[in-house]
Amino acid sequence: MAIKQLTLMFLAVSGVLLTAVAWAQPGDVPDQEAYDPDTAMQHSQAAIGNHVGDYEFTDTDGNKVKLTDFAGAPLLVSLIYTSCYHVCPVTTQYLAKSVKAAREVFEDDSFSIVTIGFDSPRDTPENMNVFAREQGIDIEGWHFLSGTPESIQQLADDLGFIYFPSPRGFDHITQLTVIDSQSSVYAQVYGGSFSLPWMVEPLKELIFNRPRAGGHLFSGLLGRVKLFCTVYDPTTGRYEFDYSLFIQIAIGLMIVLSVSLYLMREYFRARRQPPG
Secondary structure (H helix, E strand, O other), X not given: OHHHHHHHHHHHHHHXXXXXXXXXXXXXXXXXXXXXXXXHHHHHHHOOOOEOOOOEEEEOOOOEEEHHHHOOOOEEEEEEOOOOOOHHHHHHHHHHHHHHHHHOOOOOOOOEEEEEEOOOOOOOHHHHHHHHHHOOOOOOOEEEEEOOHHHHHHHHHHHOOOEEEEOOEEEEOOEEEEEOOOOEEEEEEXXXXXXXXXXXHHHHHHHHOOOOHHHOOOOHHHHHHHHHHEEXXXXXXXXXXXXXXXXXXXXXXXXXXXXXHHHHHHHHHHHHOOOO
């Protein structure tokens, strides 16, 4: 009897060990120590300067989309998974507010946004469409995309985005990537509720230096003045037009003009005086 009980216990323990080994296989739930936030941050920062490959995705209408379709202007890339019930929705909603604030500074077509589902089996075009509607996203130039496991992994490698399956769904860094007009990683923005300048200032640098049709920069002189004079107000959390620069310029011009007139008057007065 004792031998039979020991045999049953051995088989039970063996079954638990085999199950644990199976769960630890690649592509399944890994050891939770495998995801380290510091390592993820270092990997993300090391991706700055990487060229992003021209991978193919599918939008919510079933159309094939390549990242080169957005070349020529800055691109914001956010990676989420649709079965996420808290962080990804909140992060996307905050991003929408930030994009609307940025659009008050820049023209509507000055940059694009893509949200890509990295959980390929579940993040289908239909589910991405539902996710976008649930977050209330209806912003021009914002696309929700699905991809194959291969295209997602290649993109994640280019962006320095690490994610691991976990009992909660996925462990991953909350990252918004700013890509320049040449399809290279320009900046990373972290956190679900980042400070607005972290996103807008890189865009400001890229858009100001972006050549437009006909060889003119962003909105010509008016656009350049707007970019230089638009400043972030931390009390309101918005970018506002700062008129103080124009006031300072006007005062400076008045001083220069007054001094110039005084010097000219003294010069002609000296010429009119007879030689002593």
